[in-house]
Amino acid sequence: MTRIALLGTGLIGRFYAQSLHGRRSRDRIHVVYSRSWDRAAAFAEEFGIPHDTSDWRAAISNPDIDAVVIGLPNHLHREVVLAIAAAGKAILCTKPLGINATEALQMLQAVEEAGVYHAYLEDLVYTPKTLKALKSVQAGAIGDVLWVRSREAHSGPHSDWFWNKDLSGGGAIIDLGCHCIEIARNFIGKQIRPVEVMCWADTQMHPVDVEDHAIGMVRYESGAIGQFETSWIFRGGMDLRDEVGGSEGTIWLNHWLRTGMEMFSSSTQSGYIAEKAETDTGWLFPVGNEGAALGYDDMFADVLGQMESGGRPQEDFYDGYVVNAIIDAAYQSVKTRQWAPVEL
Amino acid sequence: MTRIALLGTGLIGRFYAQSLHGRRSRDRIHVVYSRSWDRAAAFAEEFGIPHDTSDWRAAISNPDIDAVVIGLPNHLHREVVLAIAAAGKAILCTKPLGINATEALQMLQAVEEAGVYHAYLEDLVYTPKTLKALKSVQAGAIGDVLWVRSREAHSGPHSDWFWNKDLSGGGAIIDLGCHCIEIARNFIGKQIRPVEVMCWADTQMHPVDVEDHAIGMVRYESGAIGQFETSWIFRGGMDLRDEVGGSEGTIWLNHWLRTGMEMFSSSTQSGYIAEKAETDTGWLFPVGNEGAALGYDDMFADVLGQMESGGRPQEDFYDGYVVNAIIDAAYQSVKTRQWAPVEL
Amino acid sequence: MTRIALLGTGLIGRFYAQSLHGRRSRDRIHVVYSRSWDRAAAFAEEFGIPHDTSDWRAAISNPDIDAVVIGLPNHLHREVVLAIAAAGKAILCTKPLGINATEALQMLQAVEEAGVYHAYLEDLVYTPKTLKALKSVQAGAIGDVLWVRSREAHSGPHSDWFWNKDLSGGGAIIDLGCHCIEIARNFIGKQIRPVEVMCWADTQMHPVDVEDHAIGMVRYESGAIGQFETSWIFRGGMDLRDEVGGSEGTIWLNHWLRTGMEMFSSSTQSGYIAEKAETDTGWLFPVGNEGAALGYDDMFADVLGQMESGGRPQEDFYDGYVVNAIIDAAYQSVKTRQWAPVEL
Amino acid sequence: MTRIALLGTGLIGRFYAQSLHGRRSRDRIHVVYSRSWDRAAAFAEEFGIPHDTSDWRAAISNPDIDAVVIGLPNHLHREVVLAIAAAGKAILCTKPLGINATEALQMLQAVEEAGVYHAYLEDLVYTPKTLKALKSVQAGAIGDVLWVRSREAHSGPHSDWFWNKDLSGGGAIIDLGCHCIEIARNFIGKQIRPVEVMCWADTQMHPVDVEDHAIGMVRYESGAIGQFETSWIFRGGMDLRDEVGGSEGTIWLNHWLRTGMEMFSSSTQSGYIAEKAETDTGWLFPVGNEGAALGYDDMFADVLGQMESGGRPQEDFYDGYVVNAIIDAAYQSVKTRQWAPVEL
Numbered sequence A, B, C, D: 001m002t003r004i005a006l007l008g009t010g011l012i013g014r015f016y017a018q019s020l021h022g023r024r025s026r027d028r029i030h031v032v033y034s035r036s037w038d039r040a041a042a043f044a045e046e047f048g049i050p051h052d053t054s055d056w057r058a059a060i061s062n063p064d065i066d067a068v069v070i071g072l073p074n075h076l077h078r079e080v081v082l083a084i085a086a087a088g089k090a091i092l093c094t095k096p097l098g099i100n101a102t103e104a105l106q107m108l109q110a111v112e113e114a115g116v117y118h119a120y121l122e123d124l125v126y127t128p129k130t131l132k133a134l135k136s137v138q139a140g141a142i143g144d145v146l147w148v149r150s151r152e153a154h155s156g157p158h159s160d161w162f163w164n165k166d167l168s169g170g171g172a173i174i175d176l177g178c179h180c181i182e183i184a185r186n187f188i189g190k191q192i193r194p195v196e197v198m199c200w201a202d203t204q205m206h207p208v209d210v211e212d213h214a215i216g217m218v219r220y221e222s223g224a225i226g227q228f229e230t231s232w233i234f235r236g237g238m239d240l241r242d243e244v245g246g247s248e249g250t251i252w253l254n255h256w257l258r259t260g261m262e263m264f265s266s267s268t269q270s271g272y273i274a275e276k277a278e279t280d281t282g283w284l285f286p287v288g289n290e291g292a293a294l295g296y297d298d299m300f301a302d303v304l305g306q307m308e309s310g311g312r313p314q315e316d317f318y319d320g321y322v323v324n325a326i327i328d329a330a331y332q333s334v335k336t337r338q339w340a341p342v343e344l
């Protein structure tokens, strides 16, 4: 059993708590932090968490905890990580690691110096389909990987801070691109260097400063291309698909809208359908188990399992740092309108 | 933590062990039984099980165990259940409960008299999609349920005993129909009485005595129809689909061949694809996490959770008995070529 | 060029006119009949038809026409066919041929005695997918055909006469079953005799006397089963699917709701989606070319082509008669609750 | 009836002949040209064409013909078009119009000066799904079009000349990109100017000089992006999909591999599956009517219909010229590694 401090009670805090208490049903969140004490208390009540606080420093220094799970807005990740490293606790940080590669590198150095366990909570490389597909690719089922298209798109985030560059670091690229980039990198192979990025981005629909739509290509040393399509302007729910093209085969993964569960409802009782669903009558595409389908369950199984056994999780801060570096290059490319080098 | 004796190391024994040791990762199989001591030992080694035996009576009377999971051929279920009830242990029995309703009723009476916890391991009502769909139906998303079609079909079982009526109780109807019947019954509503069955069955392809293909209709008191399609002659893998028709909506579930994971492989390295897959080159339809997709994970979470908390699992021996009674009526209908009453 | 008299300006009259004037764009409807002269005139105007009438006897005796296409309600087919045969014109009759096999046999004898060309307009065996699938089956792609499931379901017909047994001959079985039965018969092989039928039918939802839902099985001499599922209670549009199971393969055809065209619309401008579509916002499944998808185009190409070249169409009155005989057996089975023999 | 001279008896010549003689079944190919007289004669025999020749100048100056259909390799289009324009015949030219925009402009000017009817045979904007989708978009079903992804990919062309830049003008971009670019342009709106292109291209798999894989983005004046994905390295058949993203909706079109027709065959008799299919056992995805699915039928109905009625086809040489200009910019961008302006 691992005893956890959870920081943040927003969308991801909720998903994490469900998965942590659900899947292995032996790890426990020991203390939960929220800015507002009310929300911390309500969350603690809902998930059966013994302690709650509105002081994150108190949470991370609680002597009974083994690990801290970070589910706070992007601009807080660095400060919090440095403090937890100093406190000598294991750190499980949500995506993106930093606001940019400079921050991410600092965080990586901090955990390495402190010698604490660190995991980068990139859940989408842990979906059951992705894990199985990675195994097939590694076994040679599709030959050499030449191209990956990873797409994440919905109609826009649920909280204001996402739209504020100072708090988020950017728009759809940093918010959704971090997933797509790392999915492609897993398929292409982590040992292969990402070389340069070409990216288009625009604000096509929402009254915001950050980009709400972006398409980019990451060129790897092997010649493979990792294509990311990230958008906050997609209508119809959440589009979460990957395509992998190899010299001897193809893999198509659909994680969300077309996975074998379809419902037509003319009633007004159809209830909760799925994250980011836009409608609740007519043809609907519910998701059976969201936490599993999004990879949370297998992610925590790996991350906590490796922590217990002294191993390394599939994704750690080094991976988060690489992702941030690729994102930095993407933003540069949007500005220069040319291929931008990935600086690692 | 629950300590378990597992009886049987065949296909289902393996699935159960993976799920028991995987999903919650806190329950442990304490002793495993197989007819052949060699196989018991190998299985124990593979799954890290401390004890193995070729004497099932020894296994169930081990004082350290809380529950027995039965994964033996159909004709052994009754004898074993009666012995475990006498030993006062919790019993988790695979499907079908008995070879016929007479057996099943005896087993039900035995566990009730002994006052032991009993669960009927009908995994397919626990697939994440089914659980979510049941919730939607209960919330009124599709109005009154009028029709359910549940289909399970593949090219035939892997062990000889399935083809021997004395050991199995019958062919595709008892082997696969038990799933389809109970899925329909869950959607239609367990409080509604199944009244009569009309069934066609034939041996169309395999050189066996039992039926390798059957289609039946169960009429419920509400007028709803539960249609089951079971076949050992289906080519292309495993076809596992449910359709639910209501007065205000429709639900389509596909659990296996078309669930958003598609692979084309021209290589000979595609590896393991999925249970009952017939091919490993060309277009393939792997399954991300079979144990989850087939409901094993959520089934054991419910069954062990209810056992711990003193509740009732979604499926217990009473449900298994009802299923056996419907199957008996199906076989009778095949013979009489008329609708046959369900005797409960 | 063929000159045609079209009888009927309802749903099917419209589909036929679009296909006749569209596909080959060389055949012309020369005269159109509708009970109401107004409707005949409006239809003639819309489709550029030179003559219109409210007297069907006048239409069929027009000396300039080569063929009569019948698109009238079921109870009128016989009277009209007998008159056209007497007038010595080619007859293209919509489905079902008669209200029952007795009528159909009379019609068959009439055209044979008169020596006129006769085609049974069973469009669904002419969908491009079905034609291609039939070719594959005949080439041996799936071995021996053992089972066909053909399903046609929607939420109910558009005209009152369908619900009146005297005018229609019955409910969903005769209206939709005629398609499903003949599709299965084409796959199983027309040279193989249908032996007997088992059928369930009920009026589950609509306030009518005829059945609004029926499921049946036709057993052929070869042992193959043709399963038909016909329903006026299906919610979500029109469900038009066939599954063919052979000893060496499987074919799945989806003709309507999942054919590669998907649209999400939050606007109120989505326009016409497809026949029997229930919704026009949210996720929608339009059909590109309905006339082609439903088989009308290839049907008329065959029927008019064979007429020109002196051949036989894929479906003629003999086929319509067999279908009526199977339907009669289905209705008998519903009454006797037993398998009913097909009397040919 | 239109009397046609067909130049070329390769893959496209065959598709064109099938559609011209099939769909309307009233137009006739009057003379067919092939370099080799043998092949011309065999083709004429097969399709019932009265005249054949190995001299294309003879074919186009045949006094009985109304129109010439060009199905020759790319480098011959210009010379042939100029000659036909001089001969005063209507010209229907396959894609791409020219090897580059300079050629295309010359061809456009030639037909305009000669005053002859000209059509650009871009079939994929005429698929039934695309026509219906265009209608929906024009009606406002998905609001403002912001993004189109059009993808055409297979494992490589069937004739050597495609791989030779002098004869083809380039690789996957000019061969497949012409389709994708014009599909996007139709959805975004032909009245909106394409401004600039960013494109990546590489030779990833085949031992050729031209690119076998390319991904590009065309930015339109409205801010919309037309994304094209063209590849000769795709494994599994032919991938032909379009996605259209609008401010109020989404459209997904799948034209080939997942259109509702699925076959599993363990036999060796599965026969012809579909253009570019790689396998003929296991799971297969046949196409019902290829000529219709690829748009040939509706294309010729429009092109010949407009010619007869004095109208303009959906696509004429001006469109072909725009496509060539966008392709030129794509090739420039590949070289400069920057956005390249579209010069019109």
Ligand SMILES: NC(=O)c1ccc[n+]([C@@H]2O[C@H](COP(=O)([O-])OP(=O)(O)OC[C@H]3O[C@@H](n4cnc5c(N)ncnc54)[C@H](O)[C@@H]3O)[C@@H](O)[C@H]2O)c1
Residues within 6 Å of the ligand: A008, A009, A010, A011, A012, A013, A034, A035, A036, A071, A072, A073, A074, A076, A094, A095, A096, A121, A122, A123, A158, A159, A161, A175
């Ligand atoms: N892995 C994933 O798939 C995934 C999904 C969603 C979000 N996330 C990440 O999780 C983090 C949180 O996102 P979210 O969707 O939960 O956001 P949210 O807005 O739903 O919740 C944010 C939480 O942080 C708290 N918070 C906000 N500003 C704060 C401040 N200045 N000081 C202290 N606390 C503050 C809020 O009260 C809330 O509890 C982000 O880094 C996001 O990128 C990851």
Ligand SMILES: NC(=O)c1ccc[n+]([C@@H]2O[C@H](COP(=O)([O-])OP(=O)(O)OC[C@H]3O[C@@H](n4cnc5c(N)ncnc54)[C@H](O)[C@@H]3O)[C@@H](O)[C@H]2O)c1
Residues within 6 Å of the ligand: B008, B009, B010, B011, B012, B013, B034, B035, B036, B071, B072, B073, B074, B076, B094, B095, B096, B121, B122, B123, B158, B159, B161, B175
């Ligand atoms: N829930 C499901 O989805 C599911 C799936 C498969 C099997 N099952 C059920 O599980 C049971 C076992 O099926 P299986 O597929 O694992 O079969 P199997 O043939 O793969 O394995 C059977 C096991 O029982 C043992 N056994 C066989 N005969 C025996 C005997 N006479 N005495 C003692 N042991 C004997 C075998 O050695 C083996 O360990 C059956 O009741 C079957 O219906 C359920």
Ligand SMILES: NC(=O)c1ccc[n+]([C@@H]2O[C@H](COP(=O)([O-])OP(=O)(O)OC[C@H]3O[C@@H](n4cnc5c(N)ncnc54)[C@H](O)[C@@H]3O)[C@@H](O)[C@H]2O)c1
Residues within 6 Å of the ligand: C008, C009, C010, C011, C012, C013, C034, C035, C036, C071, C072, C073, C074, C076, C094, C095, C096, C121, C122, C123, C158, C159, C161, C175
């Ligand atoms: N092949 C198919 O897929 C298909 C589809 C729909 C209908 N049909 C068949 O077509 C026929 C007509 O069906 P529909 O859907 O067009 O019906 P409809 O109600 O839309 O049209 C019926 C037509 O017949 C006329 N009519 C009705 N009663 C009449 C009477 N007593 N005397 C003279 N004319 C009368 C109506 O005015 C109308 O023109 C039926 O036999 C039906 O089974 C076939």
Ligand SMILES: NC(=O)c1ccc[n+]([C@@H]2O[C@H](COP(=O)([O-])OP(=O)(O)OC[C@H]3O[C@@H](n4cnc5c(N)ncnc54)[C@H](O)[C@@H]3O)[C@@H](O)[C@H]2O)c1
Residues within 6 Å of the ligand: D008, D009, D010, D011, D012, D013, D034, D035, D036, D071, D072, D073, D074, D076, D094, D095, D096, D121, D122, D123, D159, D161, D175
């Ligand atoms: N619209 C479409 O979807 C589509 C599809 C395929 C091809 N095409 C186009 O059609 C044209 C032909 O392509 P294809 O696939 O039919 O090629 P192909 O190689 O199959 O056939 C080419 C034809 O041109 C003839 N030919 C080749 N070189 C010649 C020369 N030097 N002089 C005279 N004749 C010559 C060949 O004998 C053959 O008849 C190309 O422009 C191609 O881009 C269009």
